Amino acid sequence: MNKDTSHINSLENEAIYIMREVAAQFEKPVLLFSGGKDSITLVRLAVKAFYPAKVPFPLMHIDTGHNFPETIEFRDRLCKELGLELIVRNVQDSIDEGKVKEESGRYASRNMLQTTTLLDALEEFKFDAAIGGARRDEEKARAKERIFSVRDDFGQWDEKNQRPELFDMLNGDIDHGQNVRVFPISNWTELDVWSYIEKENIEIPSIYFAHKRNVFLRDGMIWSAEDDVVYRDENEEVVEKMVRFRTVGDMSCTAAVLSDAVSISKVVEEIRDSTISERGARIDDKRSEAAMEKRKQQGYF
Amino acid sequence: MEVLKIATAGSVDDGKSTLIGRILYDTKSLTTDKLEAIEKTSKQRGYDYLDFSLATDGLVAEREQGITIDVAHIYFSTKKKSYIIADTPGHVEYTRNMVTGASTSQASIILIDARKGVIEQTNRHFFINNLLRIKDVVVAINKMDLVDYSEEVYNKIKADFSELMSKRDYQDQKITFIPVSALKGDNVVNKSDAMPWYEGEALLEHLEQLDKADIFNVGTPRFPVQYVIRPKTEDFHDYRGYAGKVYGGDLSVGDDIIVLPSKTRSKIKDIYFYDEKYETASRRSSVTITLENDINVSRGDMIVKENDLPTIDKQFTANVCWMDSDQLNPGGKYIVQHGINKVLAKVDRINHKINPDYSGFEKDVTGLEINDIASVTFKLNKPIFYDQFRNHRTNGSFILIDPQSNNTVGAGFIQ
Numbered sequence: 001m002n003k004d005t006s007h008i009n010s011l012e013n014e015a016i017y018i019m020r021e022v023a024a025q026f027e028k029p030v031l032l033f034s035g036g037k038d039s040i041t042l043v044r045l046a047v048k049a050f051y052p053a054k055v056p057f058p059l060m061h062i063d064t065g066h067n068f069p070e071t072i073e074f075r076d077r078l079c080k081e082l083g084l085e086l087i088v089r090n091v092q093d094s095i096d097e098g099k100v101k102e103e104s105g106r107y108a109s110r111n112m113l114q115t116t117t118l119l120d121a122l123e124e125f126k127f128d129a130a131i132g133g134a135r136r137d138e139e140k141a142r143a144k145e146r147i148f149s150v151r152d153d154f155g156q157w158d159e160k161n162q163r164p165e166l167f168d169m170l171n172g173d174i175d176h177g178q179n180v181r182v183f184p185i186s187n188w189t190e191l192d193v194w195s196y197i198e199k200e201n202i203e204i205p206s207i208y209f210a211h212k213r214n215v216f217l218r219d220g221m222i223w224s225a226e227d228d229v230v231y232r233d234e235n236e237e238v239v240e241k242m243v244r245f246r247t248v249g250d251m252s253c254t255a256a257v258l259s260d261a262v263s264i265s266k267v268v269e270e271i272r273d274s275t276i277s278e279r280g281a282r283i284d285d286k287r288s289e290a291a292m293e294k295r296k297q298q299g300y301f
Numbered sequence: 302m303e304v305l306k307i308a309t310a311g312s313v314d315d316g317k318s319t320l321i322g323r324i325l326y327d328t329k330s331l332t333t334d335k336l337e338a339i340e341k342t343s344k345q346r347g348y349d350y351l352d353f354s355l356a357t358d359g360l361v362a363e364r365e366q367g368i369t370i371d372v373a374h375i376y377f378s379t380k381k382k383s384y385i386i387a388d389t390p391g392h393v394e395y396t397r398n399m400v401t402g403a404s405t406s407q408a409s410i411i412l413i414d415a416r417k418g419v420i421e422q423t424n425r426h427f428f429i430n431n432l433l434r435i436k437d438v439v440v441a442i443n444k445m446d447l448v449d450y451s452e453e454v455y456n457k458i459k460a461d462f463s464e465l466m467s468k469r470d471y472q473d474q475k476i477t478f479i480p481v482s483a484l485k486g487d488n489v490v491n492k493s494d495a496m497p498w499y500e501g502e503a504l505l506e507h508l509e510q511l512d513k514a515d516i517f518n519v520g521t522p523r524f525p526v527q528y529v530i531r532p533k534t535e536d537f538h539d540y541r542g543y544a545g546k547v548y549g550g551d552l553s554v555g556d557d558i559i560v561l562p563s564k565t566r567s568k569i570k571d572i573y574f575y576d577e578k579y580e581t582a583s584r585r586s587s588v589t590i591t592l593e594n595d596i597n598v599s600r601g602d603m604i605v606k607e608n609d610l611p612t613i614d615k616q617f618t619a620n621v622c623w624m625d626s627d628q629l630n631p632g633g634k635y636i637v638q639h640g641i642n643k644v645l646a647k648v649d650r651i652n653h654k655i656n657p658d659y660s661g662f663e664k665d666v667t668g669l670e671i672n673d674i675a676s677v678t679f680k681l682n683k684p685i686f687y688d689q690f691r692n693h694r695t696n697g698s699f700i701l702i703d704p705q706s707n708n709t710v711g712a713g714f715i716q
Binding site: 012014021136 | 356397527528530532540542546575589624636695700
């Protein structure tokens with residue numbers, strides 16, 4: 001075996017090493033699962049890291065209630081097939097309890113509201129490490145993120161006071177009440193994730209592939225018109241197009257792209273030639289230049 | 302395809318972020334939406350050129366002050382290689398980030414402003430690159446457009462820098478000088494017509510032809526046990542696998558090994574990667590190993606080849622880069638994290654400190670301030686299994702953790 005000849009293998013080896021460090025250094029880790037390709041990749045890496053033993057931590061999904069139905073169906077099937085424990089916490093509950101207030105208007109999204117539900121859930125289960133699928137190439141505030149990123153008692157990110165990470169050494173020492181966000185695929189790019197999904201033949205939700213969908217155009221972006229989650233003016237005309245999604249976040253802030261890519265190899269080809277970044281279709285990042293940094297400081301993952 | 306990690310170092314306003322932005326732009330790695338954001342902000346600020354540094358300066362404070370505070374990681378690829386650039390800040394107070402960025406890199410770029418030449422910080426950047434034994438260093442002499450692309454200026458800087466090189470400890474380090482203008486794009490990705498006197502390659506051309514075999518440091522195999530895998534299921538009732546990453550060299554089935562610290566002997570029975578068996582585990586692969594004998598191995602133990610033992614000792618001397626605002630003092634207690642192993646350590650003595658301008662040593666030092674680099678002797682509460690940093694990059698390095706704050710407060714390279 002020559003595991004370090006290829007780029008993707010060396011990323012895989014690094015991620016498996018990080019998964020094992022999480023299991024060894026923390027008492028109660030959890031893997032944050034969104035149903036997106038990055039968290040599906042994390043699950044695959046966790047399975048490989050501990051084989052033939054079971055993955056020694058549960059999955060947790062913070063459900064905005066605005067997920068694509070395909071994602072939820074996929075999530076439940078994956079956990080059943082792999083025998084993984086799944087915890088679900090709902091943003092709707094946080095709204096009902098009056099902890100957060102639903103946004104209104106044409107750009108309303110539950111994406112921001114997730115943070116409260118996530119922090120509450122981490123506290124409820126006393127999780128001391130939360131593994132997430134964030135990547136440094138996604139966004140420039142994320143480019144500064146550590147692999148082990150310490151959060152204070154309020155779940156906040158102190159971006160100017162981060163622990164240096166040298167060589168392979170990961171310092172997971174924390175005080176009671178603090179927790180660590182762990183990003184095993186920090187050094188992967190979007191293309192790396194897709195190449196890995198292709199190489200490992202990993203199943204992903206159908207909305208990642210080109211399909212016919214009723215959509216409408218706004219601000220140069222394509223929005224799904226098939227659910228009432230996305231606010232649509234009456235004068236915004238609905239048309240049918242061949243589209244796919246590059247990210248599967250909350251439906252209310254995830255736009256589609258025109259695509260003919262019906263298979264993984266076609267998707268890989270498309271990403272390779274793409275001139276738009278992945279988060280270019282995420283309206284939540286376009287709110288301001290520092291949108292991601294602000295959300296991260298507040299505890300978003 | 303291979304991946305090359307590169308650290309960058311330069312002083313404030315040397316144009317480091319601009320250089321990286323230029324590489325991204327000329328290799329067409331900037332996506333349309335990112336480019337639009339750069340155009341929009343450059344225009345808002347009234348610049349008459351595209352400010353490529355906006356591509357990398359990610360934090361609000363950085364954009365406000367126009368400087369880089371924290372290590373940012375930037376990704377791009379060419380047909381030949383995938384690159385990860387650690388963009389590390391050049392300010393005096395952020396030296397720790399530079400050490401951090403350099404620790405995971407195989408090559409580095411030191412930027413010099415052609416108008417200013419070799420300055421005190423250049424000493425620091427070169428010293429750190431040499432201390433961390435980065436194999437391939439590019440000295441990019443930037444802003445050549447502002448000195449009329451003068452060969453004389455270039456030669457003067459080259460001569461001044463060569464004087465620093467005579468003092469280096471790591472003599473095998475390969476150093477390449479390239480005159481560039483990041484703003485104008487000269488000799489960054491494409492060879493420039495403005496400097497016909499320069500016969501070498503453009504920066505990216507140089508990086509493209511670096512041979513991976515040359516830039517990775519190789520030593521002897523070390524296998525720190527990260528995690529013990531015991532499935533306790535019917536199918537794998539007696540399975541006891543040792544999960545970890547192989548460092549320094551390869552391990553193969555049938556190798557005679559010793560487990561440290563117990564010094565128990567055994568043989569490698571199987572090597573697994575997920576559900577597949579392999580004959581050999583190559584360096585840097587995360588595998589699971591089973592042994593012939595049923596012996597007691599736990600996290601923090603190290604599996605090594607029988608005839609290739611590391612030093613096993615309760616004390617060592619190391620070059621330490623101190624990264625905390627609280628002083629390091631003799632008698633101070635810290636946690637040494639050596640790989641995955643954590644042991645309690647006490648500072649026995651500070652042998653000498655390297656002068657801030659790296660001109661020599663300072664003896665009789667009572668404490669280390671943030672960004673100081675010094676030779677320090679530690680005593681440990683139990684032995685660790687180490688190699689000298691010069692022989693083994695991973696097994697010769699460690700971090701220091703403050704047991705009160707849990708913060709990483711220093712990094713060390715064992716002498």
